Amino acid sequence: MFTGIVEEIGVVKSLSSIGVSQLELCIGCRLIQDDLKIGDSVAIDGVCLTVVRFSKTEAIFELSAETLGQTLFSKKRTGDRVNLERALRLGDRLGGHIVQGHVDSCARLLAIQRAGDFFEIDFSLDPAIKRYVVHKGSISINGISLTIASLKEDQFQVAIIPHTFHQTSLSGLDVADEVHIETDMIGRYIERLLLYHNQESKEPSKITPAFLRDHGF
Numbered sequence: 001m002f003t004g005i006v007e008e009i010g011v012v013k014s015l016s017s018i019g020v021s022q023l024e025l026c027i028g029c030r031l032i033q034d035d036l037k038i039g040d041s042v043a044i045d046g047v048c049l050t051v052v053r054f055s056k057t058e059a060i061f062e063l064s065a066e067t068l069g070q071t072l073f074s075k076k077r078t079g080d081r082v083n084l085e086r087a088l089r090l091g092d093r094l095g096g097h098i099v100q101g102h103v104d105s106c107a108r109l110l111a112i113q114r115a116g117d118f119f120e121i122d123f124s125l126d127p128a129i130k131r132y133v134v135h136k137g138s139i140s141i142n143g144i145s146l147t148i149a150s151l152k153e154d155q156f157q158v159a160i161i162p163h164t165f166h167q168t169s170l171s172g173l174d175v176a177d178e179v180h181i182e183t184d185m186i187g188r189y190i191e192r193l194l195l196y197h198n199q200e201s202k203e204p205s206k207i208t209p210a211f212l213r214d215h216g217f
Helices: 065-070 162-166 185-200 209-214
Strands: 008-019 022-028 041-044 047-054 058-063 081-086 105-115 118-124 138-141 144-151 155-160 178-183
Touching (some): 041 058, 118 162, 138 155, 155 162, 178 185
Antiparallel strands (some): 008 022, 041 081, 047 058, 105 118, 105 178
16 A cells, blocks of 8 residues: 655666566665565555565566556566655655555647646546546546646646656656556546446436535545
């Protein structure tokens, strides 16, 4: 479990084949190692991966065929910057929102503009996940916990403060670049509960889209 608060920007040092449809990913980093152990989980651009080896200057992860098929790692190149976050510890502050490190979809950067010292970034919205994306709701973009500032039928916008822009890989993105998207898990659980309620109960559910909006969801 993660919070979407990036601890360090790592750099892809290598991607090597280790078997059929499997890769070994080497990330150059220096901050996350201070309490790192083999077997620990690290979110890399919002994808939960397991540390298999590490040194003072790098950490090594293995990518399965499933991970490669659901993420953008097969497109990564040496020198690419990635967001890093260690797993949440009990007692830590939840500075962002609950992030699982499971990619729901990918989005394409459509536009980026300055708004004073801030940045407004527009992304495409996959029709398969748009029911989980709500105005002022939480979303994880490349592992960064962000709030949806505006929402349209086929795209959404986030407003980025200067600190987040410069301390994450967002500053290196260009128009047409792709990113990992993870929607808020609470919305997915609510949908599942409503589905089972409607299947098992003859009474209409009192939890409606209007009810959720009125209560801040």
